[in-house]
Amino acid sequence: MSERAGRPVASPCVSICALDEQDICTGCQRSVAEIARWSKMDDDERRAVLAMCHERAVAAGLVFS
Known part of the structure; x- marks a missing residue:
């Protein structure tokens, strides 16, 4: 588990959900x-x-x- 009080690594989602030509999220x-x-x-x-x-x-x- 993370060193930070047992909290998991947070998602990098920035709510800009669109896929490019390689199916990578642009956000x-x-x-x-x-x-x-x-x-x-x-x-x-x-x-x-x-x-x-x-x-x-x-x-x-x-x-x-």
């Missing part, structure tokens, strides 16, 4: 499969998905690293 940068599995993931899996979301956002020019 949170998760794939359809990642969105569907999120509630079943443990915190380590969620952190890995968040890292991939960040990489996708950087690649798309949405954030700078």
Whole structure:
């Protein structure tokens, strides 16, 4: 479990739910499969998905690293 008082890693959903041509959400940068599995993931899996979301956002020019 998370170090933060047992609270799970929060969803990155920003309520901008639209898929691009690769079925990646333009709001949170998760794939359809990642969105569907999120509630079943443990915190380590969620952190890995968040890292991939960040990489996708950087690649798309949405954030700078």
